[in-house]
Amino acid sequence: MDDLNQLLLGFQVALSWTNVMFMVVGVLLGIVVGVLPGLGGPNGVAILLPLTFGMDPTSAIILLSSIYWGALFGGAITSILFNIPGEAWSVATTFDGYPMAQQGRAGEALTAAFTASFIGALSGVVLITFVAPLVAKLALRFGPAEFFGVFFLTFCSFIGMGKENKAKIVASLAIGFLLAAVGLDTISGDLRLTFGSSELIKGFDFLVVVIGLFGVSEILLTIEEGLHFKGKKAAIDLKVVLRTWASLPRYWATLIRSSIVGMWMGVTPGGAIAASFMGYGLAKRFSRNPENFGRGEMEGVLAPETAAHAAGTSALLPMLALGIPGSATAAVLLGGLMIWGLQPGPLLFIENKEFVWGLIASMYLGNIAGLLIVLATVPVFAAIMRIPFALVAPIILIVCAIGAYTVESSRFDIWLMLIFGVIGYVFKKLDYPLAPLVLAIVLGDRAEDAFRQALLGSGGNLSVFFSNGLVSTLMVMGLLLLFWGPLSAGRRLVMRKVTPTRSAPASS
Amino acid sequence: MADASDTAPEAGLSRRIVEIIVALILMALSAMVLWDSYERGAGWDGGPQNGFFPARVGWILLIAAIAAFVSAIRREDSVFVTYGQLRLVGSVFAPLFLYVLAIEFLGIYAASALFMAVFMVMLGEFRWWQTLLAVIAVPVVCFWVFEIQFRLSLPKGPVEAMLGF
Numbered sequence: 001m002d003d004l005n006q007l008l009l010g011f012q013v014a015l016s017w018t019n020v021m022f023m024v025v026g027v028l029l030g031i032v033v034g035v036l037p038g039l040g041g042p043n044g045v046a047i048l049l050p051l052t053f054g055m056d057p058t059s060a061i062i063l064l065s066s067i068y069w070g071a072l073f074g075g076a077i078t079s080i081l082f083n084i085p086g087e088a089w090s091v092a093t094t095f096d097g098y099p100m101a102q103q104g105r106a107g108e109a110l111t112a113a114f115t116a117s118f119i120g121a122l123s124g125v126v127l128i129t130f131v132a133p134l135v136a137k138l139a140l141r142f143g144p145a146e147f148f149g150v151f152f153l154t155f156c157s158f159i160g161m162g163k164e165n166k167a168k169i170v171a172s173l174a175i176g177f178l179l180a181a182v183g184l185d186t187i188s189g190d191l192r193l194t195f196g197s198s199e200l201i202k203g204f205d206f207l208v209v210v211i212g213l214f215g216v217s218e219i220l221l222t223i224e225e226g227l228h229f230k231g232k233k234a235a236i237d238l239k240v241v242l243r244t245w246a247s248l249p250r251y252w253a254t255l256i257r258s259s260i261v262g263m264w265m266g267v268t269p270g271g272a273i274a275a276s277f278m279g280y281g282l283a284k285r286f287s288r289n290p291e292n293f294g295r296g297e298m299e300g301v302l303a304p305e306t307a308a309h310a311a312g313t314s315a316l317l318p319m320l321a322l323g324i325p326g327s328a329t330a331a332v333l334l335g336g337l338m339i340w341g342l343q344p345g346p347l348l349f350i351e352n353k354e355f356v357w358g359l360i361a362s363m364y365l366g367n368i369a370g371l372l373i374v375l376a377t378v379p380v381f382a383a384i385m386r387i388p389f390a391l392v393a394p395i396i397l398i399v400c401a402i403g404a405y406t407v408e409s410s411r412f413d414i415w416l417m418l419i420f421g422v423i424g425y426v427f428k429k430l431d432y433p434l435a436p437l438v439l440a441i442v443l444g445d446r447a448e449d450a451f452r453q454a455l456l457g458s459g460g461n462l463s464v465f466f467s468n469g470l471v472s473t474l475m476v477m478g479l480l481l482l483f484w485g486p487l488s489a490g491r492r493l494v495m496r497k498v499t500p501t502r503s504a505p506a507s508s
Numbered sequence: 509m510a511d512a513s514d515t516a517p518e519a520g521l522s523r524r525i526v527e528i529i530v531a532l533i534l535m536a537l538s539a540m541v542l543w544d545s546y547e548r549g550a551g552w553d554g555g556p557q558n559g560f561f562p563a564r565v566g567w568i569l570l571i572a573a574i575a576a577f578v579s580a581i582r583r584e585d586s587v588f589v590t591y592g593q594l595r596l597v598g599s600v601f602a603p604l605f606l607y608v609l610a611i612e613f614l615g616i617y618a619a620s621a622l623f624m625a626v627f628m629v630m631l632g633e634f635r636w637w638q639t640l641l642a643v644i645a646v647p648v649v650c651f652w653v654f655e656i657q658f659r660l661s662l663p664k665g666p667v668e669a670m671l672g673f
Contacts, residue, residue, distance in 0.1 A: 050660070051658050051660075165576070165579060166575075167572045167573075167575035167576045167579065168572070168576055170568060170569075170571075170572040170575075171534055171569060171572040171573060171576060174538075174565050174566075174568050174569035174572060175534075175537075175569065177561075177562075177565045178537070178541055178562060178565055178566070178569065181561065181562045181565070185558045187558065188557075188558040190548065190558050192544070192545075192548070192558060192559070192562060193540075193541060193544050193545075193562060195540070195544065216604070219600060220597050220600060220601065223596045223597055223599075223600045224589065224593040224596060224597060388632050388633075388634070389631075389632075390627060390628050390630075390631040390632025390633075390634070391628060391632060391634070391642060393600065393627065393631075394603075394623055394624050394627040394628070394646075395624075395646060397604055397607070397623070398616075398620045398623065398624075398646065398650065401607070401608065401611065401616065401620075402616065402650065402654065402662060405616070405662060405663065406654070406660050406662070409661070411611065411612060411663055414608050414611060415608060418604065418605065418608050421604075422601075425597075426526065426530060427530075429526075429588060429589065430523070430526065430527055430530060430588075432530075448561045451556075451561065452556050452560075452561065455556055456556070460552055460556070
């Protein structure tokens with residue numbers, strides 16, 4: 001009950017005129033960011049973050065999180081009309097969304113996608129409303145060892161659940177940690193890994209890295225496909241919207257299933273991509289006509305969109321309650337909290353009640369506003385994709401350069417952005433995942449501090465990480481996730497031996 | 509991730525070679541980290557020394573890089589990027605590199621105008637007045653948004669000095 005009162009107070013904060021304005025501006029900017037190549041969620045938020053340094057933190061996070069919602073909605077537009085997934089988790093949306101657009105049912109597909117996103121996001125927000133305060137309350141008892149346990153769990157789940165080559169995920173994480181370690185060491189006050197360079201003393205700012213890795217590299221990747229986008233026409237009118245909405249209750253089972261999958265996967269980091277594919281796979285398996293999937297089945301749009309957005313929203317739960325982001329965009333938002341002078345973690349729920357509940361209330365409102373805005377403005381945003389690339393690309397690159405510069409007012413950072421753009425291009429082509437790298441940069445210092453403080457407290461004895469039930473559970477869960485791949489492969493091997501008659505499908 | 513292998517007949521850069529180069533760079537990086545950390549002390553001196561954590565991560569990176577190296581050698585080779593694609597990427601990267609270089613000397617606004625012009629003339633099919641409009645509008649809008657609205661000072665060069673900023 002107490003939390004509900006807090007939520008009502010949050011609505012009062014979020015419903016002030018300025019905050020509603022920021023919400024609308026954020027959603028509109030977010031859709032642009034989601035539609036344009038080279039400006040995904042993480043990059044869009046990273047570029048705008050320096051502009052919010054002087055703002056009130058609550059308004060700033062409402063603006064930035066609204067950009068996140070807008071980007072999520074915008075990703076669906078490009079997936080369906082142009083067969084170009086804006087984010088990795090929109091990939092599954094293209095399977096049925098693009099065929100629907102080819103059949104002239106783009107309006108239906110878009111309405112279905114937006115509504116599904118809305119339902120998914122809403123279930124994620126409800127989860128945050130009721131579970132985040134409980135998690136935060138539990139986390140108040142955490143010491144450095146427990147916090148390191150949570151970090152450990154986060155990184156292990158990236159390695160264990162990731163679809164990429166495990167060595168590459170580990171390499172990405174390690175690079176992120178090392179980049180975070182460059183510069184002044186906060187505990188000893190010594191310089192580390194600077195190799196005598198004065199430019200490196202201040203270390204690598206994660207915003208610059210994000211702008212390079214996600215922005216510049218995306219432009220380089222996009223240009224490979226040539227200079228023109230071929231898209232389908234979109235026309236949404238009220239009749240199409242209402243007709244699609246009327247048909248939605250038929251898919252209630254899919255929507256609920258995908259929401260649950262999404263919420264579950266979203267809380268574990270890196271889960272949104274896996275969630276969208278799982279949602280799609282489950283919908284196909286339970287469908288009465290699975291052979292229609294991939295040929296323009298509406299359920300095939302609903303399932304991944306619901307799951308991806310439930311996951312994308314739930315990714316903010318660990319960020320708020322524990323200070324550990326569940327996705328790259330959440331990591332950038334977390335970086336914002338620290339810049340605005342807020343200490344992310346469980347204390348946020350006690351010391352900055354107004355901020356937390358204002359943000360949560362704005363999630364409800366932002367998604368409603370997002371749904372209405374995106375339905376009303378699809379044709380406008382689809383038209384953005386028809387602007388010639390030779391005009392859009394230089395503008396995006398200029399904005400990236402300005403964004404990189406404004407972080408620290410340093411020209412050296414623009415060069416870093418360029419270098420990380422090339423690194424991002426090569427890494428994406430070689431399937432080195434980028435999200436773990438960003439997460440490790442943001443969390444690296446704090447993970448190290450927790451590790452060192454825990455060890456200092458125990459006099460260097462590693463048994464501190466198994467000293468009580470809580471921390472042992474976290475560490476064991478982390479280890480289980482770390483070896484999830486080999487474990488489940490082993491289980492499959494055993495199962496195969498038990499039933500040798502059935503030919504097992506080739507596993508990838 | 510779109511795999512380049514389905515456009516098999518087109519010639520291009522070997523993916524295996526790029527994989528191997530990246531793995532070697534990562535190994536070199538981890539060697540640098542290990543050297544730097546052990547130089548300053550990565551052990552235990554009444555508590556973890558400041559090289560303790562980076563050194564552990566350096567070892568992990570080294571192992572991961574070796575694993576990536578081995579799997580790169582064992583995997584079937586495919587095309588990393590076709591030469592045609594590489595030329596397109598180069599046609600974006602070269603102006604971008606010059607742009608960043610130009611920012612050092614001309615400031616961000618003049619450099620942006622030049623960058624827009626080069627990009628639109630080289631890669632687009634625009635009428636001259638469209639190019640001119642974009643070349644003037646983009647820096648002016650940027651100036652208005654950043655310098656006047658947000659009061660952020662961006663790098664400036666001789667052109668701005670002439671105009672009195």
